[in-house]
Amino acid sequence: MKRSGDIVERRNSRALAMTVLTTVLAAGSLSACSGGGGGGEGDAGSDTVRVTLANHVWTDAIVEAIPEFEEETGLTVEVTQLGEDQLSAQYNVQLNAGTDEIDVMMYRPLQEGKLFAQNGYLADLTERVGSNADWQWDDFQEGPVDSTTFEDQVVGVPTITEREVLYYRKDLLEKAGLEVPKTLEELEAAAKQIKEQNPDIAGFVARTGKSPAVTQFSSFLYGFGGEFIDDEGNSAVDSPEAKEAYAYYGRMINQYGPANVSTDMSWPEAMAIFTQGGAAFYTEADSLYQNATDPANSQVAETVGFAPMPAGPAGSRPYNVPSWGLGINEASGNQDNAWKFIEWATSKDMVMQIQQEGVPGPRNSVWQDPAGTETYPEDLAAAIEVSAENGVGADRPLVINVGEAREIVGDPIVVGITDGDVDAAADAAHEAFQQFLDDERE
Amino acid sequence: MAVAALPPKRVPQKQTAWKSYSDWANEHRKWLFAAPAMIFVAVLIAFPLGWTLYLSLTDASGSVRAKSEFIGLENYADVLTDTERFWPAVLRTFVFTAVALTVQLVLGMAIALLLWRPFKGEKWVRVAILLPLVATPVAVGMMWRLIFDPNIGFANQLLGFVGIGPQPWLSGQYSALPTVIFIDIWQWTPMVVIILLAGLTSLSDEPDEAARIDGASAWQRFRFVTVPLLMPTIIVAILLRSIDALKTFDLLYATKGRGGGSFHEVETLNVYAYGLSFDYNDYGVSSTVLIIFFLIIVAVMFLLTRRRKDVQK
Numbered sequence: 001m002k003r004s005g006d007i008v009e010r011r012n013s014r015a016l017a018m019t020v021l022t023t024v025l026a027a028g029s030l031s032a033c034s035g036g037g038g039g040g041e042g043d044a045g046s047d048t049v050r051v052t053l054a055n056h057v058w059t060d061a062i063v064e065a066i067p068e069f070e071e072e073t074g075l076t077v078e079v080t081q082l083g084e085d086q087l088s089a090q091y092n093v094q095l096n097a098g099t100d101e102i103d104v105m106m107y108r109p110l111q112e113g114k115l116f117a118q119n120g121y122l123a124d125l126t127e128r129v130g131s132n133a134d135w136q137w138d139d140f141q142e143g144p145v146d147s148t149t150f151e152d153q154v155v156g157v158p159t160i161t162e163r164e165v166l167y168y169r170k171d172l173l174e175k176a177g178l179e180v181p182k183t184l185e186e187l188e189a190a191a192k193q194i195k196e197q198n199p200d201i202a203g204f205v206a207r208t209g210k211s212p213a214v215t216q217f218s219s220f221l222y223g224f225g226g227e228f229i230d231d232e233g234n235s236a237v238d239s240p241e242a243k244e245a246y247a248y249y250g251r252m253i254n255q256y257g258p259a260n261v262s263t264d265m266s267w268p269e270a271m272a273i274f275t276q277g278g279a280a281f282y283t284e285a286d287s288l289y290q291n292a293t294d295p296a297n298s299q300v301a302e303t304v305g306f307a308p309m310p311a312g313p314a315g316s317r318p319y320n321v322p323s324w325g326l327g328i329n330e331a332s333g334n335q336d337n338a339w340k341f342i343e344w345a346t347s348k349d350m351v352m353q354i355q356q357e358g359v360p361g362p363r364n365s366v367w368q369d370p371a372g373t374e375t376y377p378e379d380l381a382a383a384i385e386v387s388a389e390n391g392v393g394a395d396r397p398l399v400i401n402v403g404e405a406r407e408i409v410g411d412p413i414v415v416g417i418t419d420g421d422v423d424a425a426a427d428a429a430h431e432a433f434q435q436f437l438d439d440e441r442e
Numbered sequence: 443m444a445v446a447a448l449p450p451k452r453v454p455q456k457q458t459a460w461k462s463y464s465d466w467a468n469e470h471r472k473w474l475f476a477a478p479a480m481i482f483v484a485v486l487i488a489f490p491l492g493w494t495l496y497l498s499l500t501d502a503s504g505s506v507r508a509k510s511e512f513i514g515l516e517n518y519a520d521v522l523t524d525t526e527r528f529w530p531a532v533l534r535t536f537v538f539t540a541v542a543l544t545v546q547l548v549l550g551m552a553i554a555l556l557l558w559r560p561f562k563g564e565k566w567v568r569v570a571i572l573l574p575l576v577a578t579p580v581a582v583g584m585m586w587r588l589i590f591d592p593n594i595g596f597a598n599q600l601l602g603f604v605g606i607g608p609q610p611w612l613s614g615q616y617s618a619l620p621t622v623i624f625i626d627i628w629q630w631t632p633m634v635v636i637i638l639l640a641g642l643t644s645l646s647d648e649p650d651e652a653a654r655i656d657g658a659s660a661w662q663r664f665r666f667v668t669v670p671l672l673m674p675t676i677i678v679a680i681l682l683r684s685i686d687a688l689k690t691f692d693l694l695y696a697t698k699g700r701g702g703g704s705f706h707e708v709e710t711l712n713v714y715a716y717g718l719s720f721d722y723n724d725y726g727v728s729s730t731v732l733i734i735f736f737l738i739i740v741a742v743m744f745l746l747t748r749r750r751k752d753v754q755k
Contacts, residue, residue, distance in 0.1 A: 085700070089720050096506050115723065119505035210704035260592035262613030263704040278593065400504070403721035407701065414704040418615065 103338035117150035144322035158322035158362040162287040163387035203256030205279035210410040212266035223312025238430030250416015306380035320391025498729035517730040550634025583696025641675025
């Protein structure tokens with residue numbers, strides 16, 4: 001009979017083992033699912049500030065200087081650095097989930113600013129920016145400050161500003177006996193002449209991708225007297241001025257651009273063509289100039305020149321915008337220390353230091369100080385000065401869903417580049433854009 | 443009396459509950475052991491799927507935490523009548539899958555037949571053929587992007603040597619889709635080779651020999667002996683590759699970027715849905731596209747597995 005007791009015992013222990021195993025496995029899989037949310041380091045006043053930054057020359061300079069900040073404040077900075085697209089995707093996922101794992105976020109005020117502010121992702125900094133007189137909020141340029149302000153609340157601090165300028169090849173112009181073009185008309189004539197003289201070299205290159213091209217096209221649009229959205233908030237991309245601008249931009253690339261031009265180019269691809277000596281003229285943001293002047297990356301470092309955006313019928317009207325800013329995640333429990341980081345990263349000294357390293361900053365005092373532009377090529381500094389005066393404060397439609405808007409208003413650009421019917425494309429874009437604006441207003 | 447002499451019952455009264463549980467557990471042990479996996483599946487598959495289904499019935503946009511309204515099947519009506527982006531994306535998804543799959547099967551079969559019989563240097567050839575398979579799709583995309591660059595790429599230089607003018611490859615409005623299909627074929631044919639080779643090795647030689655004795659030609663033996671015997675394996679290869687090809691995203695995104703290029707020339711359903719949620723923040727519509735896409739994949743899978751069962755019978 002002892003055996004039967006053994007069986008009961010064994011059965012019991014087997015049931016126990018099963019139960020334990022089941023519970024452990026189930027609990028394990030469940031906790032693995034929720035693992036990402038916990039963290040626990042985001043508690044108020046943690047000594048660790050978690051900063052998410054985009055890949056940029058600015059970021060490289062900041063990351064290099066972070067040990068100084070850590071020493072000064074006793075805080076630890078954890079940096080996550082991502083490419084532009086990955087950064088956007090990351091924000092989309094994390095902020096949507098209400099993460100408190102990000103304290104400071106580098107973002108694009110014109111691209112995502114409205115969306116983020118409307119979603120409540122960005123903390124209100126109005127009080128903080130006014131609290132430190134030495135840091136001087138009123139030293140920041142007006143345009144950039146406008147675009148980091150949402151419904152009268154300051155939600156970000158601009159860090160990088162940029163304007164569109166004309167990059168050109170001094171040697172090719174000299175060979176052709178041409179002056180630096182001052183108007184769009186002269187630019188077209190010069191591009192045509194150089195392309196004819198040098199069959200292997202494009203007269204002109206610029207971004208061609210539907211969405212990436214929109215920002216660089218904007219200065220052409222303004223130069224012709226057009227705009228994306230009129231004063232009443234309606235689509236204006238079918239105006240005669242806008243159609244002329246679309247046709248001009250498309251024609252410049254279609255007729256005088258590189259052979260076999262791709263319609264997917266953003267700045268890295270277009271810049272590569274220019275810096276490999278493949279084009280005479282290139283319109284692009286000034287903040288990228290080091291790509292062309294650095295002999296390590298550029299075969300035209302010795303011969304590149306810079307000029308203000310050539311004037312259209314409405315004058316030279318380049319955009320002058322803040323391309324990046326810093327904000328604080330509303331859900332962060334470490335906002336005080338996050339602000340300390342922002343205050344340091346945008347202090348007069350840091351802005352001066354980084355601007356000298358080649359990234360145009362947002363502070364008036366730095367631009368007024370001769371030291372602020374002493375490291376820049378002379379012609380570039382002059383072009384920036386002109387552009388800052390007559391610049392327009394937006395390089396894309398200022399709406400909430402900028403991504404979709406860019407694709408709509410960018411369509412006629414691509415149609416122009418591929419020699420399609422620009423007028424019809426502009427009309428179609430107008431209709432779609434008006435619909436988009438109406439939907440967004442609802 | 444023998445009964446009375448037994449020791450008192452070992453399990454006291456309070457343990458009867460445990461005992462009955464123990465019996466129950468013993469009886470249902472297959473469920474109990476399967477429970478962790480089932481919970482895992484429920485949490486990791488059913489929940490996201492249910493959530494996506496829910497989102498597809500709302501007008502969620504901007505942020506999924508923002509207030510959204512329940513709008514029933516409105517998104518489905520919008521998506522299914524969208525001839526500008528949705529249906530072209532469906533068409534591209536199927537063209538991509540069908541062409542890539544067909545070529546991969548034909549090529550894969552040919553290569554598998556070549557590798558079937560042992561030969562000298564077989565190991566090295568097999569390794570070389572498998573190389574594309576182990577590369578990550580994004581890296582592959584970047585590599586081919588350089589090769590196919592219209593101005594400085596190797597592909598056009600090569601064409602130049604034989605006197606053919608430069609082609610636009612990935613950057614052309616009409617050549618982009620065939621080019622990405624080519625890259626997919628390059629990368630995934632080895633997988634078909636592996637599967638078919640495994641199937642071929644397990645075939646017995648007798649039917650083939652019998653056919654040979656009966657005077658069947660090489661083609662006849664392949665067509666009427668090898669292929670029918672290999673059919674279950676071929677269907678597995680089709681099943682795995684078609685689901686994979688339908689879902690391709692990394693390669694397309696790495697070569698053409700968001701929206702599948704300026705003309706949406708390689709925009710498949712996956713790329714479209716990604717753009718809707720990550721570029722447009724239109725989570726409702728994006729979820730709708732994904733649910734429809736999911737149903738398409740389930741349907742394809744269902745048809746193929748049924749066909750496979752028919753063959754096995």
